[in-house]
Amino acid sequence: MQTDFRAGIVAVIGRPNVGKSSLLNRILKYKLSIVSAKPQTTRDNILGLYNGAASQILFVDTPGIHAPLNKLGERLVERAVSGLEDANVVLYVVTIDDRPEQSENDRILKVLRDYPGIPVVLAVNKVDLPGSRSKILPLIDRFTKKIKLRDVVPVSAKDGTNGEVLVRTLESLLPVAAPLYPDDMITDRTERFIAQELIREKIIASTDEEVPHSVAVEIEEFKSPDEYPERRDLFVRATVYVEREGQRAIILGRKGEKIKTIGTAARKALEEMTGHKTYLELWVKVNKGWRDSEKELKRLGYE
Ligand SMILES: Nc1nc2c(ncn2[C@@H]2O[C@H](COP(=O)(O)OP(=O)(O)OP(=O)(O)O)[C@@H](O)[C@H]2O)c(=O)[nH]1
Ligand SMILES: [Mg+2]
Structure with missing residues (x-):
């Protein structure tokens, strides 16, 4: 070196x-x-x-x-x-x-x-x-x-x-030093975290005003063939939290059309990231005032 x-x-x-x-x-x-x-x-x-x-x-x-x-x-x-x-x-x-x-x-x-x-x-x-x-x-x-x-x-x-x-x-401007991490590493984040973010990104892209800010995504299940070699596909189940019932209705859309579009976009992004065929289940729930609740912020990873 x-x-x-x-x-x-x-x-x-x-x-x-x-x-x-x-x-x-x-x-x-x-x-x-x-x-x-x-x-x-x-x-x-x-x-x-x-x-x-x-x-x-x-x-x-x-x-x-x-x-x-x-x-x-x-x-x-x-x-x-x-x-x-x-x-x-x-x-x-x-x-x-x-x-x-x-x-x-x-x-x-x-x-x-x-x-x-x-x-x-x-x-x-x-x-x-x-x-x-x-x-x-x-x-x-x-x-x-x-x-x-x-x-x-x-x-x-x-x-x-x-x-x-x-x-x-x-x-x-950096100090002379040996690499701090293995040179094939690209992030300290898990695929699970990036998946959560990609889902949030697709929601932000298809909503406006206060809705993008009111959304949190929690991955409930993430079963990848990388971890479970008997599986052929990636299965992801995530909960999307919003603050109010009206926001839930916006994300679901008329006859559930919006959540379907969001789900398709997120699924494609997950497939691109992981290289696995993906099944994605999204559930939208109201979590009143989570952005101002210490307990919820902690639970959702925003400590
Ligand atoms: N025209 C143009 N748009 C850009 C460029 N870089 C980013 N954008 C756009 O600027 C917007 C914000 O980009 P982000 O990368 O999310 O900005 P950020 O600083 O990370 O924002 P926060 O995470 O909210 O702090 C997006 O719509 C991008 O597509 C650029 O070089 N040129
Ligand atoms: Mg940013």
Whole structure:
């Protein structure tokens, strides 16, 4: 092995919806973290491993930092901030239209001031959007007035612009160290967890307003041929929790049509992930006020 191999943790931080998860998936060339057009999609710190010729980068995708409206929101922000604890480098993601004065960015800049020892790389995402070019320099100027940046990389998670440049920049800031995990490992998450997230992603994609935020998915049964060699198919049974009866009706749809569409999309995603023919059973239940219940948050894995 080379003597200058580098390894370490990069915490991916930013406000909701800037494309943190999309960027990570693009870099890892693997759909690890779910993505949606609605804010607060990611609810967990998710470890994704980049295994390169000269480095192993442990990326930690985090929930978007925002002003929380309920206990779930508080947990998400706490988790995102806790992602900084062990980080060697912060990848601060903004979009081409971000301003440091936006309340969420203002909050992030304050948090980052508490970690003055960690180098910060600013990724300016969505540069594929029209008119981006002329906005880059003024944006860099505004952010460098607020925070010491080690580097700035304009990127597009959508078309891949500068993905490699970003990886080279991040790896140059990591300590010289041996790989921390086996080089065939891509995440610390189980297929079961990713399955739960994929189901949630399909629900978010087909609902609006408060519904995506009110959904939690719990995997009740996950029987894979990988674990049970006598099985030929993957069987997944999951409960979808919502907060109100009206939301349940929305997810079920007229004559159960919506849940059927969601189920088909989720099943296809599970088949793609596992390579197994999949049977998916979804049950929708009302769990009043789970986002503000300590007990339910804990049970659903949002401690
Ligand atoms: N045009 C364009 N859209 C992008 C790009 N990257 C992400 N998006 C879109 O931005 C939206 C949010 O993407 P996510 O990756 O879920 O954002 P996030 O920062 O992880 O959001 P949270 O998990 O809610 O904090 C999705 O609709 C993406 O398709 C990009 O480079 N260009
Ligand atoms: Mg995300």
